[in-house]
Amino acid sequence: MRRLTALSIDLEDWYHPELVVRAGGVAEPTPRIEQSTGNILSLLRRKSRTATFFVLGEVAERHPELVKRILADGHEIASHGMSHKPLWRHDAQSFAKELGRFENVIHSIVKNVPIRGFRAPTFSLDFSTAWALDVLADNGYVYDSSVFPMKNRLYGVRGAPLGIYRPLTADLRRHDEAGRLIEFPPAVLQVGPARIPVAGGSYFRLLPTRLWLRLLRAVESKRPAMIYVHPWECDPLTPRVPLAAFPRFVTYYGIRKAFTKLEMLLDRFHCARIDEVLGIERD
Numbered sequence: 001m002r003r004l005t006a007l008s009i010d011l012e013d014w015y016h017p018e019l020v021v022r023a024g025g026v027a028e029p030t031p032r033i034e035q036s037t038g039n040i041l042s043l044l045r046r047k048s049r050t051a052t053f054f055v056l057g058e059v060a061e062r063h064p065e066l067v068k069r070i071l072a073d074g075h076e077i078a079s080h081g082m083s084h085k086p087l088w089r090h091d092a093q094s095f096a097k098e099l100g101r102f103e104n105v106i107h108s109i110v111k112n113v114p115i116r117g118f119r120a121p122t123f124s125l126d127f128s129t130a131w132a133l134d135v136l137a138d139n140g141y142v143y144d145s146s147v148f149p150m151k152n153r154l155y156g157v158r159g160a161p162l163g164i165y166r167p168l169t170a171d172l173r174r175h176d177e178a179g180r181l182i183e184f185p186p187a188v189l190q191v192g193p194a195r196i197p198v199a200g201g202s203y204f205r206l207l208p209t210r211l212w213l214r215l216l217r218a219v220e221s222k223r224p225a226m227i228y229v230h231p232w233e234c235d236p237l238t239p240r241v242p243l244a245a246f247p248r249f250v251t252y253y254g255i256r257k258a259f260t261k262l263e264m265l266l267d268r269f270h271c272a273r274i275d276e277v278l279g280i281e282r283d
């Protein structure tokens with residue numbers, strides 16, 4: 001049987017990325033999430049594929065119909081937190097409160113839909129915020145996809161496992177048979193001593209399409225791959241916020257071609273919801 005590839009969409013708008021926020025953010029932005037996500041939903045429908053949407057609570061509050069559309073199309077709803085505040089700026093209490101608010105927002109839109117997965121804004125689950133795993137498990141979460149298994153300027157955990165595992169809270173690099181949460185890290189390829197990020201976001205946009213697909217195939221030959229994309233990075237009309245050279249490059253490079261790249265991915269890989277890839281029973 002063909003291996004399934006986990007496709008995740010972080011449902012946030014063009015003014016949510018951390019580098020935009022750090023540059024001062026956007027006062028009273030006009031949302032584009034309905035259009036940008038609408039294009040992705042149509043594409044997934046056309047290709048008969050499903051995905052997991054890590055929904056930002058703020059977006060769900062503002063666009064409840066969008067959440068209903070996502071569910072009606074057979075996709076999985078998971079949590080990307082309430083406000084896109086990274087875990088670095090939370091403690092266990094404030095994070096638990098956010099999870100509670102998120103659940104209330106989603107369940108006020110659609111009653112009883114299970115919320116099993118979490119992705120921390122800006123992959124902010126690292127050694128300093130590993131307490132979040134216990135908070136997630138206490139709140140009924142089954143899996144997490146926030147440990148980026150290499151270090152870059154903004155985030156990541158050097159030496160974390162590349163495949164699905166159960167992290168030990170005291171050391172995210174170690175598997176704990178009794179761990180309460182499944183971790184499904186974004187796709188990173190090991191080549192000799194080097195780790196090459198393939199998963200998504202800026203890496204998805206920066207790498208030339210054929211090379212990206214080849215690297216993904218190499219990951220997939222070893223283990224199920226986790227891919228992530230954002231609606232704003234697949235939308236050629238995403239408003240560009242004035243940023244310094246490096247943040248501008250990682251935030252906006254390759255947006256023009258990203259949608260076609262996503263389409264090519266769906267033609268070549270059997271993408272599916274995370275719970276399906278993990279074999280988690282649906283209620």
Ligand SMILES: [Zn+2]
Nearest residue numbers: 010012121122
């Ligand atoms: Zn995000």
